Amino acid sequence: MASGYDRHQQRHEDIMALGRELGRRSRSRCELCGERTSLEIVEVPPLPEQPEADRALMVCARCRPAVEGGKLLGDPETWRFLAEAIWGELPPAQVVAVRATRRLAAQRVDWARVALDGLFLDPEIEALV
Ligand SMILES: [Zn+2]
Numbered sequence: 001m002a003s004g005y006d007r008h009q010q011r012h013e014d015i016m017a018l019g020r021e022l023g024r025r026s027r028s029r030c031e032l033c034g035e036r037t038s039l040e041i042v043e044v045p046p047l048p049e050q051p052e053a054d055r056a057l058m059v060c061a062r063c064r065p066a067v068e069g070g071k072l073l074g075d076p077e078t079w080r081f082l083a084e085a086i087w088g089e090l091p092p093a094q095v096v097a098v099r100a101t102r103r104l105a106a107q108r109v110d111w112a113r114v115a116l117d118g119l120f121l122d123p124e125i126e127a128l129v
Contacts (some may be wrong), residue, residue, distance in 0.1 A: 014051045015041050026058035029091050032067075035060040042067045044092045044128075056090050066077045066100040076109040083115035091125055098129040 022041055029036055038061040045068065048055050057067055065071055072079055082104075085097035098121065104112035121129065 015043065015056065018051055018053050018056055021053045022056065022058045023116045025053070029058075030060035030063055031090060032059055032063040032096065033086050040064070040117075044096055045069065046063075055092055057090075057096060067096050069099070071128070072100060072104065076104050076107070076112070079104060080111050083111060086115060086119065091122075091128075094121070094125050095128045098125070102129075103104060 018041055025031075026039070028039065030039060039058050040061075041056050042059050042064055043051060047072045059067055062073065065073065066082070068080075079100070082097040082101045086101060088094060088097075097117075098119075101112045101115055105116050116118045
């Protein structure tokens with residue numbers, strides 16, 4: 001029987017295997033803010049059975065909490081790029097951007113409320129956010 005460690009290790013290897021595809025897709029930029037440093041692959045929760053490129057993002061260290069549902073650090077104004085990702089064409093980035101922007105809107109951040117106003121998402125995306 002595979003131990004928890006082995007399963008974790010296997011998942012880690014599967015994620016690394018997505019590296020080439022995500023590296024190409026992202027053009028080695030954070031898929032949320034465009035930053036070029038400290039990039040890593042982060043899965044968008046809830047995690048699928050197997051890691052998938054459509055459920056993962058190449059992001060910088062600062063954007064990682066946005067993907068994982070953690071606290072968004074710094075001035076909310078500096079997260080405005082999320083509004084662009086909402087309207088982008090990359091589903092996992094849209095999902096993460098909508099979730100994070102909704103959290104900021106709940107904190108009464110103006111640009112976030114404006115970005116969500118009248119937003120109509122693909123049913124497939126809406127089901128995930
Ligand atoms: Zn970023």
